[in-house]
Amino acid sequence: MIMSTVLAPSPHVRSSVTIETAMYGVIIALLPGALVGAYYFGLNALKVMTISILACLAFEAMVLKIRGMDMSPLKDGSAVLTGLLLAMNLPSNIPWWMIVMGAIVAIGIGKQVYGGLGYNPFNPALVARVFLLISFPVAMTSWPVPKPLSFSLDTITGATPLGAMKTSLMMEGNVGAAANMNLVDPLIGNMGGSLGEIGALALALGGIYLLVRKIITWHIPVSFLATVFGMTGIYWLINPELYAPPTFHLVTGGLMLGAFFMATDYVTSPVTGKGMVIFGIGCGVLTVFIRLFGGYPEGVSFAILLMNAATPIIDRYTRPRVFGYPTRKEARA
Amino acid sequence: MEVLRVHQKQERDPTVANRFRGGVHPDDSKHTSKQAISGLQPAERLILSLSQHIGAPSRPEVSVGDRVLKYQPIASPGGFVSMALHAPTSGTVKAIEPAPHPSGRLVTAIIIEPDGLDEALDLTDKADPGLARSPENWKETIRDSGIVGMGGAAFPTHVKLSPPEDKPIDMIVANGVECEPYLTADHRLMLESPDEILGGLFLAMEIVGAKKAVVAIEANKPDAAEVMRKADLPEGVTVKVLPVMYPQGAEKQLIQALTGREVPTGGLPMDVGVVVQNVGTLAAMNQAVKEGRPMVERVMxxxxxxxxxxxxxxxxxxxxxxHVVEQTGGLKGPAARLINGGPMMGQALAGLDSPVTKGTSGLLAFGPGELRTLRQRACIRCGSCISVCPASLLPHTLGSMVEFQLFDQLREFNITDCIECGSCAFVCPADRNMVQFIRQGKAELLALAGK
Incomplete structure (x- = not known):
């Protein structure tokens, strides 16, 4: 009998879940949020998404070529996801070349410089967003006013609810009307902001899809959202003049996008459930402090990046007790 | 049945979750569970490897040219942790030479050419059908009968039945979990020979002085559980059906699922008062003691x-x-993967030259494209491997450490506590060969220690 068998190591059967399952799963989950962005910001939103995704793919290909590697990572979905996430973090009227610069930073400095997918310490899309925010503060904070199904490329800009609140705090000394707005608008996406900042409901829907498909676990989004809700709730109870209600904080800004899609990035978040909860709480605390006391109206991006930096140390101190070793209580006894 | 339930109530500690840590759900593919055990035409040549168990190689007791009878001892244990070997049929010793072995290496074996007469040694003076002799005597019989664990690891059974006096055993576990996909040998044995298994279980209880015993079966074999429950259970024996979860059949995980006890690191089940024996091993023990028949065959x-x-x-x-493959009708086409054992922990074979050993639980054959092609990539730190690891290790860290040759840190991350069940690699979305990395890491540690 002629045979050419493979001497592969066990196990010989594997689950069908691959990197692609996870990456394309997250992309599918982002679609409702992206559609809301397209609905309110029209062609501009589609333009930003297209440029961002294509630029990320192009730079990924370029860097792989420079590194002398094969092009297979292009198909794993990670560059497309980075492109889409970056777009979701940008205002719809941002100049095209800024998007391209963002893509270079995301793929080049955020990811490939460390060795590609799996080795990057920081979420690539957030590295790019923060780079653009610091480099081009005006362009990155002039938010178009939503205009349903608009095919015009001209836009009027206005403030985000969080921005309006911050301005009101500085000018009037109180949170103003924005903080006590009707929550239906931010829920459905009818507010100023980046493509993925609006439409809390659509984003949460995508998040639930990720949970149901077990692409992410509850640990990070629940601990992140609960921390923001709890902390802002306490401040609001103490002084509703100076602090907006927790529901307002939950549905505005990039919180839903951050909690479900950015903080849960496998590569840059802790690996154990316990570590993820600590990470989520850390993200929440930092977000609240930046929103309430920082110079920027929104703090989700900075919070996640800072916690990305803390991930190795969280992992170090949340190692599970190995089977057959004494529990901490037993060790003390 | 009523009595059974009372026993189970005493058995179960209500504070303990009836579950081991981690685990995965591979498709169980138990396609052969309805096929009754059948015999095969004898082969023209038998390869009896001197190393088909854990421990020192056996010592040959016959010479080339000798005529041997069925059941005749042909090799004796080469130490306490070793094993006797017997002729499976009558014939002539043709050679004692390096021969194919499932490991892929050539290992010294006694080659027997059967004469077709199947003339057997008289076993009457060895048999103890009325169980009149002492447990100590039974244990010697078990040792002299060459019985090793048939679940796959092939650890000499008499060693497991010899706990030191400071380690009292309160429970024997009859392991009928058979959590490896595809394999159904234990399942069939439970259906067809429950009394042999229970006979062996009784012997094991008597030998170590255990008052309790549990027959552990996974829920995908309800018929086996039913047959065992209806059989004549010795006093103190209960049948326990466990939810399906791989690797529940691993000794330490099975003990955790049944009792909540954790075998300490580096320890043995006897350290927590338990001895686990595979159901096939128990049946072999029963035959050895009651009929005097040594282990010369097995079900695969x-x-x-x-x-x-x-x-x-x-x-x-x-x-x-x-020979096994030819006798069972051959293969449908060229094989791309041959597996000695189950698909989770079994070993890939380069061909079919190697023999059935006492630990051979199965042979699986897959054609080209029937197993998913793997593309190993960098770890994306998804954490799946950690959540499924029954030993609570960080498989992704161990894998990366071996990949980047940081061998000196492996011990700190408890690499030696890995049981190589493969759950981590099974779930890995980056197709990383975690078990391979960990085996390499263990070997590097041994090499470092040897320096």
Whole structure:
């Protein structure tokens, strides 16, 4: 009998879940949020998404070529996801070349410089967003006013609810009307902001899809959202003049996008459930402090990046007790 | 049944979750569970490897040219942790030479050419059908009968039945979990020979002085559980059905699921008062003591998409796998992967030259494209491997450390506590060969220690 068998190591059967399952799963989950962005910001939103995704793919290909590697990572979905996430973090009227610069930073400095997918310490899309925010503060904070199904490329800009609140705090000394707005608008996406900042409901829907498909676990989004809700709730109870209600904080800004899609990035978040909860709480605390006391109206991006930096140390101190070793209580006894 | 339930109530500690840590759900593919165990035509040549168990190699007691009878001892244990070997049929010793072995290496073996007469040694003075002799005597019989664990690891059974006096055993576990996909040999044995298994279980309880015993079966074999429950259970024996979860059949995980006890690191089940024996081993013990028959055959499963005759077969130890395959109708086409054992922990074979050993639980054959092609990539730190690891290790860290040759840190991350069950690699979305990395890491540690 002629045979050419493979001497592969066990196990010989594997689950069908691959990197692609996870990456394309997250992309599918982002679609409702992206559609809301397209609905309110029209062609501009589609333009930003297209440029961002294509630029990320192009730079990924370029860097792989420079590194002398094969092009297979292009198909794993990670560059497309980075492109889409970056777009979701940008205002719809941002100049095209800024998007391209963002893509270079995301793929080049955020990811490939460390060795590609799996080795990057920081979420690539957030590295790019923060780079653009610091480099081009005006362009990155002039938010178009939503205009349903608009095919015009001209836009009027206005403030985000969080921005309006911050301005009101500085000018009037109180949170103003924005903080006590009707929550239906931010829920459905009818507010100023980046493509993925609006439409809390659509984003949460995508998040639930990720949970149901077990692409992410509850640990990070629940601990992140609960921390923001709890902390802002306490401040609001103490002084509703100076602090907006927790529901307002939950549905505005990039919180839903951050909690479900950015903080849960496998590569840059802790690996154990316990570590993820600590990470989520850390993200929440930092977000609240930046929103309430920082110079920027929104703090989700900075919070996640800072916690990305803390991930190795969280992992170090949340190692599970190995089977057959004494529990901490037993060790003390 | 009522009595049974009372026993179970005493058995179960209500504070303990009836579950071990981690685990995965591979498709169980138990296609051959309805195929009754059948025999095969004898082979023309038997390869009886001197190393088919854990421990020192056996010492040959015959010479080339000797005529041997069925059941005649042909090799004696080469130490306490070693094993005797017996002729599976009558014939002539043709050679004692390096021969194919499932490990892929050539290992010294006694080659017997059967004469077709199947003339057997008289076993009457060895048999103890009325169980009149002492447990100590039974243990010697078990040792002299060459019985090793038939679940796959092939650890000499008499060693497990010899706990030191400071380690009292309160429970024997009859392991009928058979959590490896495809394999159904233990399942069939439980259906067809429950009394043999329970007889062996009684012997094990008497030998170590255990008052309790549990027959552990996974929920995908309800018929086996039913048969065992209806059988004549010795006093103190209960049947326990466990939810399906791989690797529940691993000793330490099974003990955790049944009792909540954790075998300490580096320890043995006897350290927590338990001895685990595979159901096939128990049946072999029963035959050895009551009939005087040494271990010369075993039941194995032939399965996978490729064999023409998938099923469960009683085969002589030493039968070349090629003979087993031919006798069962051959393969449908060229094999791309041959597996000695189950798909989770079994070993890939380069061909069918190697023989059936006492630890051969099955042979699986897959054609080209029938197993998913793997593309190993960098770890994306998804954490799946950690959540499924029954030992609570960080498999992704161990894998990366070996990949980047940081061998000196492996011990700190408890690499030696890995049982190589493969759950981590099974779930890995980056197709990383975690078990391979960990085996390499263990070998590097040994090499470092040897320096």
């Amino acid at each position: 499963t032939i399965s996978g998409p490729l064999p023409n005759g998938p099923g469960n077969y009683r085969v002589s130890i030493g039968t070349p796998l090629s």
